[in-house]
Amino acid sequence: MRQMIMGNWKMHGLRGSGERLAREIAKGADPACVSRDLVIAPPFTLLSSLAPLLSPHGIGLAAQDCHEDPDGAHTGDIAAPMLADLGVSHVILGHSERRQNHHESSALICRKVEAAQKSGLIPVLCVGETEADKAADRVEDVLGRQIEESLPRGFSGIVAYEPVWAIGTGQAATEQDISDRMAFLHAAIARHLETDDKATRILYGGSVKPEDAASILAVPGVGGVLVGGASLTAESFLGIARAGLKPAY
Numbered sequence: 001m002r003q004m005i006m007g008n009w010k011m012h013g014l015r016g017s018g019e020r021l022a023r024e025i026a027k028g029a030d031p032a033c034v035s036r037d038l039v040i041a042p043p044f045t046l047l048s049s050l051a052p053l054l055s056p057h058g059i060g061l062a063a064q065d066c067h068e069d070p071d072g073a074h075t076g077d078i079a080a081p082m083l084a085d086l087g088v089s090h091v092i093l094g095h096s097e098r099r100q101n102h103h104e105s106s107a108l109i110c111r112k113v114e115a116a117q118k119s120g121l122i123p124v125l126c127v128g129e130t131e132a133d134k135a136a137d138r139v140e141d142v143l144g145r146q147i148e149e150s151l152p153r154g155f156s157g158i159v160a161y162e163p164v165w166a167i168g169t170g171q172a173a174t175e176q177d178i179s180d181r182m183a184f185l186h187a188a189i190a191r192h193l194e195t196d197d198k199a200t201r202i203l204y205g206g207s208v209k210p211e212d213a214a215s216i217l218a219v220p221g222v223g224g225v226l227v228g229g230a231s232l233t234a235e236s237f238l239g240i241a242r243a244g245l246k247p248a249y
């Protein structure tokens with residue numbers, strides 16, 4: 001399975017700076033794209049202007065959230081069909097910043113995943129434990145519950161394992177921890193969906209940098225990485241996209 005390098009720009013980028021960054025990534029991306037799938041998730045405001053800059057280079061376009069209904073009286077929200085209409089290919093759902101800042105429950109996230117799939121978008125469902133969960137030795141309980149409650153039965157998409165304590169802290173999880181969590185998540189997803197153990201691509205996210213990307217991407221079971229801060233310059237994002245690849249460019 002091809003690995004995916006996904007950049008989550010979060011709430012960063014005005015038109016000028018966002019389009020400039022997308023152009024720089026697109027310019028350097030073609031050789032890196034040969035063996036990995038690249039996807040950029042800018043804020044909603046940049047989706048339509050980035051679509052024609054990224055798609056000719058085979059780079060996917062992701063939104064960072066969507067509403068669970070296809071339309072309706074929901075001031076300020078964005079529906080999945082609106083995203084599909086702009087040429088969006090993926091949507092990040094259940095990111096810990098939305099679970100925390102917007103009190104999103106796993107049940108709500110599950111409905112969003114279903115809405116995304118119905119519109120032909122590929123959901124990227126985020127799960128991850130907090131520092132307190134880790135300290136209380138309940139990581140597998142928390143991850144297992146998030147999988148059970150956020151993944152609809154007919155799930156067809158990507159899962160991202162993002163330990164909350166690793167996000168934006170500069171402290172990525174260790175390779176051993178990532179390997180253990182990948183094995184646990186692959187088994188939990190397969191059990192829940194009654195599929196093959198390795199059928200679902202699982203990304204790792206949390207302080208991924210160009211320097212440690214090659215070793216993280218080499219961990220068994222890792223289907224790619226979801227990158228926050230280091231996706232905000234072309235140099236570091238492309239450094240991660242190329243990490244560990246033979247220099248055929």
Ligand SMILES: O=C(CO)COP(=O)(O)O
Pocket residue numbers: 008095162166167168169170205206207208226227228229230
């Ligand atoms: O939240 C993340 C990606 O969705 C990770 O963010 P950082 O790479 O900045 O830690």
